[in-house]
Amino acid sequence: MNHRPSTVLIVGATGSIGRHAVAEAQRQGYAVRALVRDRARAARLLPEGVDLVIGDLTRPDTLGPAVEGVDAIVFxxxxxxxERDVRDNDYAGVANVLRALGGRRARIALMTAIGTTRPGVAYAQWKLRSERLVRASANPYTIVRPGWFDYHQPGQRKIVMLQGDRRQSGSPADGVIARDQIARVLIESLHIDAADRKTFELVADHGPAQDDLTTVFESLTPDSVGSLDAAEDTVDLPVTHEPETFRHDLAAILVGIPRAAE
Structure with missing residues (x-):
């Protein structure tokens, strides 16, 4: 990673994780831009100093002003x-923002979910496809798969990063994590070199939170350059068998890679 980003776009800024991400990014000294659909509502929910830019993730033609001039994007x-909602919002939002970049480089932090690789789970497969687009984009990135929100206990603050997506019960038994800790990890990944090209499940264990997450990121295996899938995942989704929507988006992003390297 060549430099610490300075201007961060938060996608989903008025949501329950997004509001924490905005606050954390401000705390860490970033200039924060928020992609919002309703300026008045966002102004009520978000702190002063946030640059509110109107746009809609489902309408690619509205996203240009949001990505203009940013050097990091947090989803x-x-x-x-x-399945329909995840395809049309979660997945399409990532695809549309990446395409709006037009090949310009930005540091990406993408939040999906623990259990994303569960076989045969249709909505999870669309989250997985959004991860694949980020890996294919040639941008520096970190992909965070949080455990279950709001099931943690007060003393459960030690941040744990797992790989391989092996916890697939579909219940809080897979791991839990506080919303503010998810936001912290997403924002800190933007400036920690060891977080680049890392995909992991994020949960909390009993004990205090670490002051510095660098060594936690360093313990992870990086994703292979050129691979669409995470380093330790087991995934059986051949691109040739994927939906046309995904293959079209993937091709469009791959075309942008030479411009991203300029």
Missing amino acids: THGSTTS
């Missing part, structure tokens, strides 16, 4: 467990 948006 905190998320919908339901409906």
Whole structure:
């Protein structure tokens, strides 16, 4: 990573994780831009000093002003467990923002979910496809798969990063994490070199939070350059068998790679 980003776009800024991400980014000294659909609502929910830019993740033609001039993008948006909602919002939002970049480089932090690689789970497969687009984009990135929100106990603050996505019960037994800790990890990944090209499940263990997450990131295996999938995942989704929507988006992003390297 060549430099610490200075201007960060938060996607999903008014959501329950996004609001924490905005506050954390401000605390760490970033200039924060928020992609919002309703300026008045966002102004009520977000702190002063945030640059509110109107746009809609589902409408690519509205995203140009949001990505103009930013050098980092944090995706905190998320919908339901409906396949249609995840496809049309979670996945499409990532695809549309990456394409709006037009090949310009930006540091990416993407939040998906623990259990993203569960076989046969249709909505999870669309989250996985959004991860694949980020890996294919040639941008520096970190992909964070949080455990279950709001099931943690007060003393459960030690941040734990796992790989391989092996916890697949679909319940809080897979791991829990506080919302503010998810935001902290997303924002800190932007400036820690060891976080680049890392994909991991994020949960909390009993004990205090670490002051510095560098060594935690350093313990992780980086994703292989050129691979669409995470380093320790087991995934059986051949691109040739993937939906046309994904293959079209992937091709469009791959075309942008030479411009990203300029």
